[in-house]
Amino acid sequence: MTITERSPWTASVAAVRGLIIDTVEHAGNGHVGAALALAPLGCAIYGDVLRHDPARPDWPDRDRLVLSAGHASAWQYVLLHLAGYDVTLDDLRSFRRLGSRTPGHPEYGVTPGVETTTGPLGQGLATAVGLAVAERLLAARFNRPGFEIVDHATFVVASDGDLMEGVSQEAISLAGQWGLDKLVVCYDSNGITIDGPTSLSFGVEDQVARFRASGWVVEQVAAVEDVEVLADALRRVRNRRDGRPTLLILPTEIGYPAEAVRGTTKAHGSPLGAVEAARTKAALGLDPAVTFGVPDVGPQMLDARPRGSRERSLWEKTFAEWSREFPELRTAWDAAHGPIPRDVLAGFAVPTHEPVSPRNVSRLVLDELGNRLPTMTGGAADLVDSTKTALAAAGVFTAAAPDRNLAFGVREHGMAAVVNGLALHGGISKPFGSTFLTFGDYMRPAVRLSAVMGLPVVWIWTHDSIAIGADGRTHQPIEHLASLRAMPGIWVMRPADAHETTYAWRAVLARTEGPVALVLARQLLPVLAEAATDAAAEGVARGGYVLAGETGDPDIVLLASGSEVHLVLAAARELADAGTAVRVVSMPCWELFEAQDAAYRDAVLPPAVRTRLAVEAGSSMGWHRWVGLDGDVVSVDDFGASDHGDVLLRHFGMTVANVVAAAHRLLGLADTTNRGEEA
Structure with a gap:
């Protein structure tokens, strides 16, 4: 149908498109083309097919919708607003602004109703496979005959760019292999990228054959302007249970119905401009002089709150009955959806009798x-x-x-x-x-x-x-x-x-x-008696701690992570035998250590002790944050080589002799170590 034909959904589609135009124009930047073209699909999804409750975006058994084509974020924000989520007109006015709830690409935890952060193309589609896997796992664990408390679909809106990214092939292959038949991908096949038509780089690949070869059902919905046809197709494939995910190909026209840019690259990543925005709104039957206005007739069809409340209430009734019927499962459900118990590893003991990786x-x-x-x-x-x-x-x-x-x-x-x-x-x-x-x-x-x-x-x-x-x-x-x-x-x-x-x-x-x-590490490492203490357990939880050596201000502090901790312990013993006061600090997690208060950090790394040496079998980058300008790092700042691990460690200087020599240089001492074969 064209924009002049009427249907019960016409005003809703027009309202969505008008708000998309206003949102992007007001921001002065953004991606309007795909958002405009997908307005009918949005009405079908949010206004008819999606099982969701805007008043409870966290309802566990809601359908999930992932906008993998995250550049079309204005589409989702407008639809969330009209569907009844806590996304206001003021939120739309602050599109792509600092601190707004409507950032340039959808962000999880920022906007109610956004299920995942998207923007890097392909990520949304691949993440949606994980959502569908989780649904399948939880359904298998918790559902019982007559009590399907986990039964929802995952919808994805994906673009040509999403399907170009290599991760999309990994995702569709896994989805087909795993038989995720509650996964539905709506492919916005508009044939346009920023650089021009997709024929420049994506013209010979047969998407139908590609998806079918990966175990998917593929259908095309030509009537991309007909909300009812789209909704019928979505409902039908949503309920298919034949072990195959679904690809719905939608041959849209980017930027439709904006005559000056539709079907061209100009529609992709820029506002329409004042003149074309006014012309397009007029063609939609909207008043060009009114911005962020919503017509009185039609858009209420998108308000999902009454329907969502009913669906959620029915689920909650079933969930309550299931809880009474299967109290042990309810306990397990609460545990799976709650915090992990602090004592979950209580009684677990590590092997301490011999080296272990x-x-x-x-x-x-x-x-x-x-x-x-x-x-x-x-x-x-x-x-x-x-x-x-x-x-x-x-x-x-x-x-x-x-x-x-x-x-x-x-x-x-x-x-x-x-x-x-x-x-x-x-x-x-x-x-x-x-x-x-x-x-x-x-x-x-x-x-x-x-x-x-x-x-x-x-x-x-x-x-x-x-x-x-x-x-x-x-x-x-x-x-x-x-x-x-x-x-x-x-x-x-x-x-x-x-x-x-x-x-x-x-x-x-x-x-x-x-x-x-x-x-x-893969290699076998001795079990450290020094780490078999409550202080060490607390130290790891704080990111860094004094593992061994001088408790007062030492002459030098040796720092390391991972397997190199063993190396610095051996070097510290040699230094101590020669009369140097040494402290060994294990630094398993910089981020945790940085989060500690200054008093703790200073207790581990005394500010007065500026002679510090870090050792790590990797890049030195970052270690000067902890050793300071007066310190040094024994590291591997080159790619490795092929040989036995112990040979490579010697070749690249990961030896006691080299660490001791580096410490002597920092301390201004003559290097009297006989490095021999360790060099």
Whole structure:
């Protein structure tokens, strides 16, 4: 239908488009094209199909809607306003302004009704797969015949750009493999990108064949201006239960119905301008002189509050009956949706009789947590046996039998986005994803979003240094710790032994907001008697502590994280034997240490002691924050090499002799050490 034809939805579509125009024009910047074209779809979703209650955006069994094409944020904000969410006209007027609830791209926790932060293309689609996985897991755990308390769909609005991003292929492959038939992707196929028509870069790929090859149902809805046709299609695919997710292709025209820009790149990322805005509003039957006005007829069709209240009330009645019928399940539900008990690892003991790798200690912790946290879920990017991240108490998630070990395959980026979705959904305790530290770069965009959103996820990265040996430069992380420590909002924890690994996991479990990176060595490390104390446990929880040595002001402070703590302890003993007063500080988590009060930090690193030496088998970047201008760092500021780990450690200076020599230089002492083969 055209904009001149009438239907019960005509005024609603016009109101949405008018407010989108006003919102972007008032801001003076923004993306109007996709938002205008998708107005009928928005009316169908928010006004008819979506199962949601604007008065309770956190209703557990609501449908989820993810705007993966986050540049069209004005579309979502306008629809949230008209649907009855706490998004006001003043919020629309402050679009893309500092401190507003309507930022340039949707942000979780900022705007009611926004399920996840999107903007980097492909992230929303991949995160939505995690939302759908969480729904499937919780349904399998808590539903009983006659009591389907978990039964909702996940809708995604995706663009050409979303499908160009590589993470989208990882996501659609996983969704098809896992049979996520409650996942519906609405593909805004408008054929335009910033650089021009998609034929320049995206013209030969057959999207229908691509999705069908990944196990999806693909349909096209040509009547993209007909709200009722769109709603019928959405309802039908929402209720399909054949083990296949759905792609609905919508051949929209970007910028429609703005005649001057429709179908062109000009419609993508700029306001229409005063003249074209007025002309388009007039064509919609709106008064061009009125801004942020809502017509009296039609838009009330989008008010989802009465319908949402009824649907939620029915669910709450069923939930109450289910709670009476299955009290043990209700207790488990509350536990899954509440804070993790502080004593969840009570009674867990680390192995202390022989050297053990931190990754294997982490495996033992996960074995315990898999039993004690029955909805904990995660996996690795085809490296479960190497990263030790299988939950022994659970099976592997399949389409036929959903369980808590997710086999992600070699898909680090998709894995991380899925884990974010698990956390966003709720009811999944400490979701985790894992790979080698060097491959963390493949997942970085999603890791960054976990920090932006403050999600309580765990990134378990093993094989943390050149000590992994013969795999060589491609597998040996150098700059990765520095890069992660530069990211706001994430704790980077690199424990030194079995004790510190257990303490680090306790810190992970205690963190309710924000991700934690557990960076774990592969090699066997001695169990430190010095770390087997309550003071050490508290010290790890505070990010850094005095592990050994001088309690007063020493001559020198040696600092390290992870496996290099053992190295500085050995160097400290040699220095002490020669009459130097030494303090050894273990620094497993800079972010936690920085968060302590000045008195604690000064007690660990006395300001009067300016002679400090840090040791880490990675980039030196950042360590001068702790050692100061008068200190130094023994580090690896080059890519690694292929050989046995002990050979590489010697080659790159990770030796007692080299640490002692560096300490002597700082202290102004002659280096009398016979470095011999260690050099």
